Amino acid sequence: MPVNRVSRLRAAELPAGNPTGDPAPFRVMVETECDVVRVCPFGEVDIDTVGRIREQLENATTLEAKHVVLDLRGVTFLDSTGLHLVLEADAASRAQQWEFGLIGGPPDVQRIFDLTGARARLPFITASELAALLTAPGDDARSSR
Numbered sequence: 001m002p003v004n005r006v007s008r009l010r011a012a013e014l015p016a017g018n019p020t021g022d023p024a025p026f027r028v029m030v031e032t033e034c035d036v037v038r039v040c041p042f043g044e045v046d047i048d049t050v051g052r053i054r055e056q057l058e059n060a061t062t063l064e065a066k067h068v069v070l071d072l073r074g075v076t077f078l079d080s081t082g083l084h085l086v087l088e089a090d091a092a093s094r095a096q097q098w099e100f101g102l103i104g105g106p107p108d109v110q111r112i113f114d115l116t117g118a119r120a121r122l123p124f125i126t127a128s129e130l131a132a133l134l135t136a137p138g139d140d141a142r143s144s145r
Contacts, residue, residue, distance in 0.1 A: 077109070101124070
């Protein structure tokens with residue numbers, strides 16, 4: 001008879017989500033301030049959810065936002081389709097002349113960027129750089145891409 005190892009975990013050790021250990025439902029929040037649109041996914045970014053993020057990124061650029069920031073702090077898992085979306089958004093920003101930035105996620109999420117070598121070529125920004133974008137519209141707070 002298989003052993004259910006999750007049931008032996010204390011409450012503090014259960015995975016994020018509801019008390020039974022199921023992951024929280026995926027959602028995407030979009031915040032617009034000044035000329036910055038921040039797209040904030042929460043939960044697992046995979047083949048089933050990446051389309052919802054892509055839609056929000058496309059909406060932001062259709063609205064002619066000068067800066068679009070993908071905030072990965074609420075992401076619990078990122079697979080290759082999520083990485084591909086980030087690379088697509090970065091390429092689109094350069095081709096269509098809008099500024100793209102990423103706020104990194106938890107260590108397990110950032111690991112995919114490190115393992116693939118993508119981290120060095122993507123425009124990661126810090127929360128303080130985002131704050132600078134929000135307080136100085138028209139100024140790009142990042143020193144380099």
